[in-house]
C-alpha cells in the first residue's frame with residue numbers, strides 16, 4: 001500500500017496541466033502553474049506576504065512554504081520585484097519587504113540565503129548611504145543593521161531599492177520558488 005500511495009502521489013505531481021494556456025478558458029486562470037497566492041515571473045514563482053515577521057522568522061516561513069527568501073540574480077528580476085512591491089506597499093514609509101540577503105556573519109560581507117556571495121555587478125542599494133549598518137542616533141542599536149529589505153512606493157526609476165535594517169524589525173517578505181512547470 002505504501003508503494004501504491006507513493007505512485008499515486010507521483011502521478012499527481014507529474015500529470016501535466018490539462019488545460020492549454022492559450023484558450024482563454026476561465027477554468028485556467030493560472031497558466032504558469034504557480035501555487036495559489038504566488039506570482040509568476042521568469043520561470044519562478046514569488047510570494048509577497050501581507051504579514052510581517054523578523055528576518056529569521058521570514059527565512060524560516062518561506063522554507064515552510066516550500067521556497068526560500070528571494071535571491072535576486074539579475075537586473076530584470078530586480079526590476080520586476082521593484083515594480084511589484086511598488087504597487088503593494090502602503091503609504092507607510094517603512095512598509096518594505098525582506099529579501100534573502102544578510103551580513104550577519106561578517107560585517108559588510110553580504111551573503112544570500114543559499115550562502116552565495118552578493119555579486120559586485122548585482123547590487124541594488126538605495127541612494128549613496130546604504131548599506132550603512134546604522135546603530136541608532138545615540139548608538140542604541142549596537143548590533144547595527146545586518147539584513148536587507150527592499151521597496152519604494154511606486155517603484156524606483158533605477159531599480160535601486162535595497163536598504164539594510166535591523167534583523168529584529170518586523171517586515172513583509174518575498175519568498176521565491178521554482179515554478180512547478
Ligand SMILES: [Ca+2]
Nearest residue numbers: 103133145146
Ligand atoms: Ca551590517
Ligand SMILES: [Ca+2]
Nearest residue numbers: 132133164165
Ligand atoms: Ca540602513
